[in-house]
Each structure stands twice: as structure tokens, then as C-alpha cells.
Amino acid sequence: MGKRLLNVIVAGLLVAAVGAGCSSKKKGAETGAAAGAGGIDETGLGTAGSMDRAKHGLAPGEGGPLTDIHYAFDSAELDESARTTLRDDGNWLKDHPQAKVEIEGHCDERGTVEFNLALGAKRASAAKDYLVALGVAADRLTTISYGEELPICQEHTEECWQKNRRAHFVVLGE
């Protein structure tokens, strides 16, 4: 809980830093991270997108103000646990009406790179559709798939694979 509060505070600082530097939703995460990177340590990059973190030599982010959701193998379906998490995430978004989110879809390492990029797209889209159904404005949400390219962990175990089959939410500036 304490950690979550810390993440929210840090996220708020980052959102402020990011918000100062960007307007285009496509470039948001990148320029924001660059603008804030001057004095920001690793914690400050906690809610930058997974690609930005990779470029800075960091493993992709886990969680943030919005909690990741997970999927079964080869599936983009939302189970009960995912829907519960999305309701919480949706509530956060309603409490922060200026925040925009990039939803990343990820897969575990098994299977074709291309199939996994397509599956990641489906996963990100499934999460977005559910948030929209909960009342979040669609223009606040963008999606991107990274397939199996940016895993959190790289072990060849079911425990690691489960962590990687996720949608990750990157909060962007206004």
C-alpha cells in the first residue's frame, strides 16, 4: 500500500514533468521522459513506457498508478481478476480526468513473434474496450502492442511467462 502511494506521488510528479513537454499522444512518453530525465533517477522513470525504459537500459515497468492485468496463454480474454483490476483502474482514471493512458499489450516468449504482436494488440484493445465500457472516454486511451519483445522477466518458467502476459498502463501527460 505504501508503495502504491509512493508510485502515485512519483507518477504525479512525472505527469507534471511530462505534461510540460508534450502534446502529441504519439510522442508523449518519449519527450516527456527526455524532458524530465535531467534530474530524474530510476524511480522517476517508473511510469515511462516500456520502450523508453528499454532505451535507458531498464526492464519494462510493472504497475504504476494503474495496475497491470494478466491473460491466459494465447488468449486476450479478460477474466474476473482482470475485470476487477480494470474497474479500479477505471476509477482512478475518472478521478484524474486529465490523464491519458497508453495501454501496452504484451505476451510471453512462446510462439511466433508476429502472432504475439497481433495477440498483444488484441490484449491492449480488450483492456481499452472494457475501460470505455466503464465510462472512460475513448480518446483518452491509446494502444500499442509489443508482443513478446519487452518482457519483464526472461526466465523460461510458467511463473515468468504469466508475468509477461499482460496489459500495462502508461500514464501520459495532458
Add this chain to the structure above:
Amino acid sequence: MSRTWVFVSVVVGAFVSCVSPSRAQVNIPIFGPNLRSYPVAVSPLRNLSQGTPSDVGTRFADIVSRDLTIAGYFKVIDRAAYIEKPEASGYTAEASAEGGIPPINFDSWSVIGALALVKGAYTVEGDNVSVEVRLFDVFQRKLLYGRKYRGPATEIRRMANKFADEIMKQFTGERGPFDSRLAFVSTRDSARNGRLSEIYVTSVDEGDLKQLTMGQTVAKSPSWNPDNRSLLYTSFKRHNPDLFSIDLLGGRETLISQRPGLNLGGKWSPDGSLIALTVEDNGNSDIVLLDRTGKLVRRLTDNWAIDVSSSWSPDGRQIAFCSNRGGTPQIYVMSADGGAARRVTFTGNNNTAPAWSPKGDVIAYVSRLDGGFNLFTVKVDGSDVHQLTQGAGDNEDPSWAPDGRYIVFTSSRSGRKKLFVTDAAGASQVQLTHGGGDDTSPAWSRWLE
């Protein structure tokens, strides 16, 4: 690098006419499971340019040896066992008229077990080199094939690969695949966490491996233009998986498709006029055809399922692809004109990554069985399923050699993902790439000329 070298390919009439013209004196049954070790000796070439030390002769032999080893039918005898040294021995079956060079002492080759022998000589002429090289039947002591090459010394690799392809033609009736190139994705130069990837290009013997892209992002799915001069690939450098074409010479890039979402698995049609591509509409992937400028020509699939991984038939009339429209990922085939798709795989519940053989009759693909990923082939009509890999890590990303007899693929059997080559029967599997990081997504070009 100038490409204006010219091959003077002369099967020298003078000595061929002394020999009965019958070809393929030795015919190795290609798919015989036990006949995979035809012993051949590959001698470094003799340097005829006294006073100009050069490693051309050794490099030529190294590349030919490597190619024959990858081919799987040959056992290249260890050079340490060779009795004749190139600088003190001949390279013809008869004594040379000039310079007092003796004929080959075939006894010294048969005594070490060689049934075939590659021998030759070269001359250095400034930046160019003239090579003459011959293939001999050791037992019959006669010439099977001879060739001359001339060009820049930097083109030794191509000369050696072409000669290896000719050796294969002598023994199997079909030209070998080695005068070609591979493109692939690698994280080998990615800092620390190794997640960023670039496109690399190499000859099959790995000798001139070079990085092609510098996007400092994630790069995916290289595929060759049939003219071998450019590659299509997908890059995240503009924060979206966009389709680019990159020139091999000079590295100039053209953005072909930046549709929001996926622009994935771009594949040129065999005649180079169309690109098959997976695009996305709000999470739903479908396959479309674009023209060379990236303009939409035709939508080929239109359903809720994941449709990815196009592979053209060699006649350009059909496309194989992967779809989970039936509930699980399977291989389908459809006409390039659009229309209904026909399912081709019925064994296993996870079949992906189709690659249509240049011979047109068979599709290679990846199947997940018992938790592991392995390469399979199936006939285009869905019959005759063959498993090519087994019990050796995860094996994915098949791509056919231009001769339709070999497949390059990704395997994790030795730890990190590396490229391997197998023959189409799965009998001979050789590791191609080495080094750090993961090497994946190989694409085998056509022959270079």
C-alpha cells in the same frame, strides 16, 4: 564497394575434353539417412604470385569447407591431415605445361580417405584476383568440374560460395544455395538488458556479418525484395510498429506503411509488385495487399481472428498464413486475389509461421507439441506431415533456401536463440550464428544473380 567485377567463368575446354564428359559420376542419394558423410578434402589454393603473400587461397578453402559442412552430405577432412601442401604441389590431373608444376598426387589424398578433392590456384593482380579451382574424383583420378573466377579480392566469398554451389550440383544434380544472404534480427549489440534489436545481414557462412539498421529500438521480421537489393522490416522507431524498406547498399530507408497499430510481416510478392502485410483495426489484425508505395490494393482477410504471417507461393498466386479463426492458430492457404481460405494443418493445436517452399509443393511451419516448438513440413494439400526437429530446445521462424532443400530457423537448443540450418528432411542440422544475444527471424534471400 563497386560491383563492377566481372566473372570470367570458363570451364576450360583444354582439360575437360580429355575427360569423358559425363557429369555426376558420383550421385549421393540426397535423403538417404545414412549417406551423410561423403569424405571430401578441400585444399587451400596455391598462390602463383610469388612475392605477393596472400590469404586468398586459405580463405577460399575455408568458405568452401564451411559451405560443404552446412550442406550436410559431406564430411570435410581436417586440413591437418593433408599431406600435399598447396605451395609445393600441383592442382591439375596432368602435369602443367609451364613452370614445372607436378600433377596432383592422388595417392596422398586417397590414403587419408578422401573420395573427392578440391584444389586450385590463384594469382593476385593488384586489387583483383584470378582463381582457378577444380573438383576431382580421387579414386578415378579425374576432373569432375573446373571453374575460373576473376574479380576484386573482396569478392572471394562469392567465388567460393558459387563454387560450393557447383560442387553440390555435381553431386546432387541441383545447384546449392550458398551464393545468397541471410537477414535476421538480433539483440547482440543491445546494451545491458538486451531487449532492443536491429536487423543484420550475413553470408551463410557467417563470415561477413554486418549490422544494417541503427534504429536503437525494436526491429522485426526482415524479408527480402526479390531483387536482393532491399529488405522490408517493421520498426518501432516512430512509436508504432511501422513498415520500412531499407536498401542494403547505403542503408537508405523508405517508410512504406504507417497505419496506426500493426504493420507487420511485410512480404514482397515473387514478382516484386505487391506487399502482403498484416495491419490492424482496433486490435483486430488482418492481411492486406499493398502496392510498392504502400497504397492499399486489396484486403485479403476480414474477420475477428488473428491473421498474420503471410508467405507467398513461388508462382505468386496464393498466400499461406496463420489464423486462429477456427479457435486455435493454424495454417491456411488463400488465393492472392482474395476469397475463401483453406485450412492446411490439422495436427496439433498451435501451428504458426508458415514458409512456402520455393519448389511450391510443401509448406514449413512451427508446431507446438508437448510444450515445445518444432519445425514441420506439410504438403500444400494438407497431407504428409513431417517433423524436422525434436527434443532440441524451441525451434521457430523457418525460411527456405533458394534451392528449396534447406531451411534456416531459430533454435534455443544451445542456450540463447541462434540461427540453424536444416535440410528439408530434418536429417542434418548445423548452427549458423554464434555470439551474444538472441538471433531470430531469419530470412534467406534468393541467389545473388
